[in-house]
Amino acid sequence: MKIDRKLIYLAGVNAFLFSYLIHNPSLHGFLYSDIVSFWHRFFEWGAKLPYFDFGFEYPPFAGLITYISSLGSDIRLYYTVFAVLIYLFYLLLIEVSVRIASERGINLEFPLLFLALSPSMVIFMIYNFDVIFAALLISSIYLFTKNRYRLSALIFSLTALTKLINLILLPFLLLRIKSWRHRIEYAVISLGGFAAVNLILWILNPGFIDSTYLYHARWGLENAWFIAFFPDETSWDTAKIFSGALLCYGLLKIYLCEIEDIYVESFMVLSVFLLSNYVFTPQMVIWILPFLAAIARIPYSYFVFEFSNAAILLTWFQTYDP
Template sequence: MNRSTYAAGTSGSVARAAAPFVPLALLATTGALLAYLWKWPCRFNGAWNDGTQQFLNFCYTDIYPLWWNEKLDQGLAPYFGHPVEYPVGIGALMWMIQRIVGGLNDPGVWFYDLTVLLMAVSLVVGVVIMAKLALLQRRPWDAAWYALAPALILTAFINWDLLCGVLALGAFLAWSRQKHFLAGVLLGLAVATKFYPVVFLGPLFLLALRTRKFPAFLYAVGGMVITWVVVNLPYMLLAFQGWKRFYVFSSERGADWGSVWFFFQSKQWPYLGDSAKVDTLGIASFGLMCVAIAVLALTARTRPRLMQLCFLVLAAFMMTNKVWSPQYVLWLVPFAVLARPNWKPLVLWQIAECAYFFAIWLYLVHLQPGNEMLGIGDTAYFATVWGRVLAIAILAAFVVRDILWPEHDVIRQGGVDDPIGGVFDGAPDHFALRLDRPAARDEAPAAPA
């Protein structure tokens, strides 16, 4: 083969390999644009300054009011000049954008626009990373769910969650390529941005326990801890009171919108509705779910896939948390799709999330004196709260079924094990809790009937 022929063949291979990513990036850009246009009534018509219209137009965001609530309008630096209720990854981003827009006309709107631009980039990069992960499962187009999921379009720019999402997905891409320390670094950055990715250590530990791949797990933990400390330590040393605000606020806040604990308190249920016990109840219920997931992971005949366990533990965290904001759906979309890319339960879940999105704003209108007839009451609102709990529980039940009977798992057809699992993929089992004969690791799952 001459050089020109080789170059042409190589170029063609590269083009074919990149084929899914370009259109998926365009789909993600479309999703970001649609999400921005969804906020149009607030962004361009001033509804953010009206406590009723921003809810009736369904275009509320945390980003715009925090320009004032976090004293960014006064030029105060996050943590140093004013305590901030977010981890330092978000606070640092606030400070960076504050430096850029501080002297502009209408800086609050500019603060929103630049923040949204960075979140849009995070979405596009996150979709491409998810496509790379899904490609390992031979289904790259599954990433279109993350690009254009209806609930994503509705909630994308409420807060900074997409930034954490791209870091978490990047961590698992690094893990799949057996770059364990880098995976830990990215996971540490994610935890420094939104705390929830710390729960992913559980699935990694359980699978490391079954396969004895502890060096990989410890490298990742080391990278995460070192990164988190490096990022947080300057704030801890120089602005401790401002830095600790996030952790104090998280521990002191009560049950909030969307959580089942808010329902129990609103209905004054005995014990479950006791506001003094909400932290204990939340931690205990999450702990019980984690024990159940651990038992499942260690007793299943065929070792669960990494994405299956990540979805289950994140779903458990969300369902038992004392706060469940509408935008938390962004946390779960990539992992739900990578865990079980079957469209029917995903559509059901998206419908439930969208129903809750509209219900929460109408409920907040209803609670305003004089606006009772404009919104919805307790019955309709709490129906949507339990609707999304049920939808996620159904999705989780299907994932558990796939773990117990892997012949139902579309990813495992043809003898595939755990393509995103990195060192876990195809590894022999060394530890499991079961009474019956263990399934051989080289035994291909039976094809579905």
């Protein structure tokens, strides 16, 4: 059977609808999502504006999306608007990934598998901001490969304003730019846009940095594989030092490998973060799926890992105080 982009989009629509339904708060027995949690934590009680009426632990573009969604009159409209916004970025994710595959001579079965059939994508699409983050990041990398550095840097900045994690990729991208002028320009645009938005919010609300970014620094271990070695909360500061050291070691190893393929390198950097960070939430796996599609490789552990990751929501998240 020949796979074309129409089939991928059709499968993507089905994946979106399935994810929309299983998390829909209007339906009995719906599955947990952070999106619905935001409504109950903030908007249900009359709060209106993230960072001002309440502390919001995600960067400003994520806050903007949440605010736009909250303009609806009830949770059903809020959830639907949020889902539609995610879907628009999901379409961008598919389109960019299909273009990458076509230009690299990759069979379209890989974008189909990783972006429309992957259990993590289907289960966690309408869950948090991870699809938006992944769509922006892969778009930025794609434009980078086309030497469209300014637009790539702008989107890279917007990616950081969604979730901060892509900043660990910045040194690797800068090293790939041969011209020092273009390196500096890329760094200024990507970091400048991010810094400017955060600076404005910090000036308007001095508590912004604490409630948004330092909030995560104070967070304990969550689903990290090494929690077995640090079971006591009193040891979690040590665990965070271990996490940071592990991350630095992994990134240094990648740097020393001098990997030519930017998609492989990006996949490895994100994977190192997921393996070393003291917080691992199952929806984060979405970040690496477009890069797996771009490198056209199905790891041996992929299917076991994917179904296990999806099972976290279907089993562990359904247990009271696990």
